Amino acid sequence: MRTSRIRLLAATGATLAALALTACEDGTGTEDEGAGSTSRPTATATTDTPSDAGKDDSASSDPTAAGGGGKDTGSGGEGGNTDDGKTDEGADDGPETRVACNGSNTTVTARPVSRPLNHMLITVKNTGSGPCDLTYYPVLRFDEMQWVPQPIEETKPQAVVGIDPGESAYAGVLLSAADGSGDGGTTGHKLAVGFQGRTPNSSGGPSAIPSLPAKGVYYDSTLAVSYWQQSMDDALTY
Numbered sequence: 526m527r528t529s530r531i532r533l534l535a536a537t538g539a540t541l542a543a544l545a546l547t548a549c550e551d552g553t554g555t556e557d558e559g560a561g562s563t564s565r566p567t568a569t570a571t572t573d574t575p576s577d578a579g580k581d582d583s584a585s586s587d588p589t590a591a592g593g594g595g596k597d598t599g600s601g602g603e604g605g606n607t608d609d610g611k612t613d614e615g616a617d618d619g620p621e622t623r624v625a626c627n628g629s630n631t632t633v634t635a636r637p638v639s640r641p642l643n644h645m646l647i648t649v650k651n652t653g654s655g656p657c658d659l660t661y662y663p664v665l666r667f668d669e670m671q672w673v674p675q676p677i678e679e680t681k682p683q684a685v686v687g688i689d690p691g692e693s694a695y696a697g698v699l700l701s702a703a704d705g706s707g708d709g710g711t712t713g714h715k716l717a718v719g720f721q722g723r724t725p726n727s728s729g730g731p732s733a734i735p736s737l738p739a740k741g742v743y744y745d746s747t748l749a750v751s752y753w754q755q756s757m758d759d760a761l762t763y
Contacts, residue, residue, distance in 0.1 A: 710746075
């Protein structure tokens, strides 16, 4: 009986000890939870951090981040480029080189006209693929003549006469004096039309040999030629 009581008391003590231990553990869990509660402001602060990170710190801290690229693109000075993308080297390029009109890229005709009297018209048509220029005046030679007809200075144009492909330019020829005052009159059956280069009396290329009327062309010592003209009327004015 006594032994049973002792066992009962021992069992009761063990139970109480177990309950106390459980209570102690529960108390520790409560304290941990309380510690979590005290750390909530820290958690709240951590939550606020993403909103601060959403700001573009690089734009405020790095002055070249926002304006650097745009400045380089728009300046155009340091890079040597213009706004339209052309380089300074391209801006120095001059106009394209133009070729001289001559017997190789034109067709030439020579025909006497009724008005004005004793005149002949020389027509040069550009048969090339690009524009060509006529400088000064044609150099004429009938047959084996040993002298060169002089130009009519009043017909000198303000600029070089240029001809586009398929277009024509002209020169007028005074063959003889209308009043018969010229001397050494003769009839020419062959005509060579020479072209000048960029400097006076220089060669501009191959000559042309236009056909003349079967009876030939009469001329005397007053033979003279106009400068190249853009229009037929200007060529026959003198």
